[in-house]
Amino acid sequence: MSPDKKTLLLVDGSSYLYRAFHAMPDLRVTPGDPQSPATGAIRGMVNMMQKLRKDVRADYAVCVFDAKGPTFRDALYPEYKAQRSAMPDDLRSQVEPIHEVVQLLGWKVLAVPGVEADDVIGTLACMASSQQIEVIISSGDKDLSQLVDEHITVIDTMNDRRRDLAGVEAEFGVPPRLMVDYQTLVGDTVDNVPGVPKVGPKTAVKWLLEYGSLDALVARAGEIKGIVGENLRKSLDWLPKGRELLTIKKDCELADYIDGLPAMDSIAIGAQQTSALRTFYLKYGFKGLVGQIDAENTPPELVGGPERRKPRAPTASPDSPGLFDDDEPSLLDTPLAGRASNLLYETILTWEALDRWLAKIEAAELVAVDTETTSLDEMRAQIVGVSFSVTPGEAAYIPLTHDYPSAPEQLPLDEVLARLKPWLENPARPKLGQNIKYDRHVFANHGIEVQGYAHDTMLQSYVLEVTKPHGLASLAERHVGRSGINYEDLCGKGVHQIKFNQVDIARAAEYSCEDSDQTLDVHRVLWPQLQANEKLLFIYQLEMQSSETLYRIERNGVLIDAPMLARQSHELGQRLLQLETEAYEMAGQPFNLGSPKQLAEIFFDKLGMKVVKKTPSGARSTDEDVLEKLAEDHPLPAKLLEHRSLSKLKGTYTDKLAQLANPRTGRVHTHYAQAVAVTGRLSSNDPNLQNIPVKTAEGRRVREAFVAPAGSVIASADYSQIELRIMAHISGDESLLHAFTAGLDVHRATAAEVFGVALEQVSSEQRRYAKVINFGLIYGMSSFGLAKNLGIETKAAAAYIDRYFQRYPGVKHYMDSTRQLAKEQGYVETVFGRRLLLPEINSPNGPRRAGAERAAINAPMQGTAADLIKLSMVKVQQVLDAEKRGTKMIMQVHDELVFEVPEAEVEWVRTEIPRLMAGVAELKVPLLAEIGFGPNWEQAH
Known part of the structure; x- marks a missing residue:
């Protein structure tokens, strides 16, 4: 496009507001109060309009909405859109505020009575096109494709679709000039406009390409054979009206709404009205957007270390409900070409430039650091380049190993890292990053142990807004309104993707500098919010310490006995073959054990088993739940369940664990994802060490392959009944507190209470029931679920639950009050203050709301357990370091810490590790680690 060309950007506002409404959670001015005004569509609309303005450069801009009341089409055809349901009340109440905020964002807003938004868009688009002005229409509505010409393009950002002349023909099979004819033939079920019966897209395209137009087709309708020909001839009287209904008007009278048409000056895109926007955002509770405006107006010198900053003009009490609630969701709107940035960056190719930047980072109070590497595997990744940002809007990139034919000469990797090493390893020089654990590993691969990481924006987001995405692109868009270069735009996709060291240095520098600069920008918004809330600040500091400890655990890895795993794989393979043979005998024929279709035929047709449920497509289901149900009465489903279990064990663990071992260390180095689970728990992957099955002998054998080297042993320490102890603490129930304080067997004590017998008279069966009840209620188990678990009648299970609550009234009170509190404030907290958001707690959807209520009861216990194991992990590592012990922490699995212990330190570990774990917190009941x-x-x- 010529730089002199003007562009008009037209937004289908009605399409946008419905998208925003359905894409967002149920947000309210007062979070968690269903009587408070809804705000989700408003917030989504702001996101979408801000993003579109950044992504598409335009000189003129109009956002067009449908006006209230009927249009000329309703008079023409009373059944037009008759099947559409009324606009939801929660959306209707947001329409006027949406019009208001879009205007404040700098857009001309139009809603013209008597016509639809499409007609206004069509009129403006054709007016501009006739003046050689480029027109971009942003909408997901395919009907607008009929407007496309050499100057008019329709973009659907939600689906990354571009409908220009070629795009329309590729998508629909006909050029834009035939789109009305095409729509008339196939009809429009959304708008309740009939087409020709039995004529779909393929037939319509075939006819139009063969005859050239709808008029030509109608003129020769007698030539069309078969049922479709008869249907066409029967529809001849309707087709003119259908075409009129589907044709977008291009001659709406807009003079009363826009001054000076056809000249476009009065719809020039305007500046955002910052002051009025801030007031609007405050009114509707968009604290994140207020913070964004404040951050954009914060002087650069307010960037600094953790001890200095207070929030700038806080908009609410830091402890008020909803301050950190889910009030700034990000629609997953696909970025278009282009972005707004005032970033000044430098590519360092000389020693002089490097020295100048070394002086800058040495003098800076806080430096954002980012590495570009050869791999996402942090244990094997090598550095391609490093970027820094010390001041908002200014960054530098040091290319080190870019390798392509025209690549300029770069400073030598080893020498540059040697110059950076003193600063990187200096704990007195505060550093900032996004997912710092990865960068720690990358530097460690080059012999550098980074010290002084003060902040991680990923963890800041995780603590403040746990249900949101925590990737840098999402954070930058959500909090500072910035978008940047996409990695795939830089390196390509799939088989054509190049490695980062093959990326042009100029583009690589822009990409990496953006990352560092955006990290600094996001930190300036999130850090004051953490400082404003002591409890969340504590959790953030715990996460930062945990990140360092997890880095150590990952770095240590765990030794794998590869020959043992090979033997297990062979044995499992033999057992799987045996199970197949046995299954064939039971079925009376060979069959594919992995084919749902064949299983259904054998189960239900040949063997006459009862159909349990069907898939959404209507097929008879043979999923795992169905197999478990059928296995109660038939041996074949039980055999298949065993086969599936062993096959998964073999494919996931015994075959792959040795392959995942690092060839340099002979150890498996799992990756702990810290910012995933809403409860604060860690997840493990590559390999997943937390899902190794332990209820089967074969699963437990896999753990035998995790071994100690010669001269050492493995130690496993975990908390005893931690979630029940936490329940006793937070519920304050006297009976539970007594059981733990007196050192009783809590399940036996529960059985005594529920079954009304003396402790010494509790049978093993009663204790088993009590254990299921204890843990089941923590997880919100219903009487139906308890009945299924225990194999008893639902009525009996309900009676057990009633008796439990009679004996433990504190637990019942905790559950009832927690549900109510969650509904009022939209979140619950752990004992230590971790905030666990529950966006569906007041959902009108019953199952979602029930799920959120169960989570409200369980999350404080799971979350507190997660906090405790992190506190233990951090404390134990600190002591190991302080005493210079040879013991290494090598795994963290749920409530368990696993160590590699030199034989000389076994007695110390036996005494000290449980003591340290039990002493990290004081609850109303004693913590016990074994x-x-x-x-x-x-x-x-």
Whole structure:
């Protein structure tokens, strides 16, 4: 496009507001109060309009909405759109505020009575096109494709679709000039406009390409054979009206709404009205947007270390409900070409430039650091380049190993890292990053142990807004209104993707500098929010310390006995073959054990088993739940369940664990994802060490392959009944408190209470029931679920639950009050103050609301347990370091810490680790940690 060309951007506002409404959670001015005004569509609309303005450069801009009342089409055809349901009340109440905020964002807003938004868009688009002005229409409505010409393009940002002349023909099979004819033939079910019966897109395209137009087709309708020909001839009287209904008007009278047409000056895109926007955002509770405006007007010198900053003009009490609630969701709107940025960056190719930047980072109070590497595997990744940002809007990139034919000469990697190492390893020089654990590993691969990481924007977001995405692109868009270069735009996709060291240095520098600068920008918004709330600040500091400890655990890895795994794989393979043979015998024929269709035929047709449920497509289901139900009465489904279990164990663990071991260390180095689970728990992947099955002998054997080297043993320490102890603490129930304080077997004590017998008279069966009840109620188990678990009648299970609550009234009170509190404030908290958001707690959807209520009860216990194991992990590592012990922490699995212990330190570990774990917090009941030892993980556990 010529730089002299003018562009008109037209937004289908009605399409946008419905998208925003359905894409967003149920947000309210007062979070969690269903009587408070809804704000989700408003917030989504702001997101979408801000993003579109950044992504599409335009000189003129109009956002067009449907006006209230009927249009000329309703008079022409009373059934037009008759099947459409009324606009939801919660959306209707947001329409006027949406019009208001779009205007404040700098757009001309139009809603013209008597016609539809499409007609206004069509009129403006054709007017501009006739003046050689480029027109971009942003909408997901395919009807607008009929407007496309050499100057008019329709973009659908939600689906990354561009409908220009070629795009329309590629998508629909006909050029834009035939789109009205095409729509007339196939009809429009959304608008209740009939087409020709039995004529779909393929037939319509075939006819129009063969005859050239609808008029030509109608003139020769007698030539069309078969049923479709008859239907066409029967529709001849309707087709003119259908075409009129579907044709977008291009001659709406707009003089009363826009001054000076056809000249476009009065719809020039305007500046955002910052002051009025801030007032609007305050009114509707968009604290994140207020913070964004404030941050944009904060002087650069307010960037600094953790001890200095207070929030700038806070908009609410830091402890008020909803301050950090889910009030700034990000629509997953696909970025278009272009972005707004005032970033000044430098590419460092000389020693002089490097020295100048070394002086800058040495003098800076806080420096954002980002590495570009050869791999996402942090243990194997090598540095391609490093970027820094010390002041908003200014950054530098040091290319080090870019390798392509025209690449300029770069400073030598080893020498540059040697110059950076003193600063990187200096704990007195505060550093900032996004997912710093990864960068720690990358630098460690080059012999540098980074010290002084003060902040991680990923963890800041995780603590403040746990249900949101925590990637940098999402954070930058959500909090500072910035978008940047996409990695795939830089490197390509799939088989054509190049490695980062092959990326042009100029583009790589822009990309990496954006990352560092955006990280600094996001930190300036999120850090004051954390400082304003002591409890969340504590959780953030715990996450930062945990990040460092997890880096150490990942770095240590765990030794794998590859020959043992190979033997297990062979044995499992033999057992799988045997199970197949047995299954064939039971079925009376060979079959594919993995084919749902064949299983259904054998189960339900040949063997006459009862159909349990059907898939959404109507097929008879043979999923795992169905197999478990059928296995109660038939041996074949039980055999298939065993086959599936062993096959998964073999494919996931015994075949792959040895392959995942690092060839340099001989160890498996799992990756702990810290910012995933809403409860604060860690997840493990590559490999997943937390999902190794332990209820089967074969699953437990896998743990035997996690071994200690010669001269050491494996130790496994975990908390005893931690979630029940937390329940006792937070519920304050006297009976539960007594059981733990007196050191009783809590399940036996519960059985005594529920079954009304003395402790010494409790049978093993009664204790088993009590254990299921204890843990089931923590997870919100219903009487139906309890009945299924225990194999008893639902009425009996309900009676057990009633009796439990009679004996433990504190637990019942906790559950009832927690549900109510969650509804009022939209979140619950752990004992230590971690905020666990519940966006569906007041959802009108019953199952979602019930799920959120169960989570409200369980999350404080799971979350507190997660906090405790992190506190233990951090404390134990600090002591190991302080005493220069040889013991290494090598795994964290749920409530368990696993160690590799030199034989000389076994007695110290036996005494000190449980003591340290039990002492990290004081609850109303004592914490108890237990430890075991063995040559491998299974024997230690």
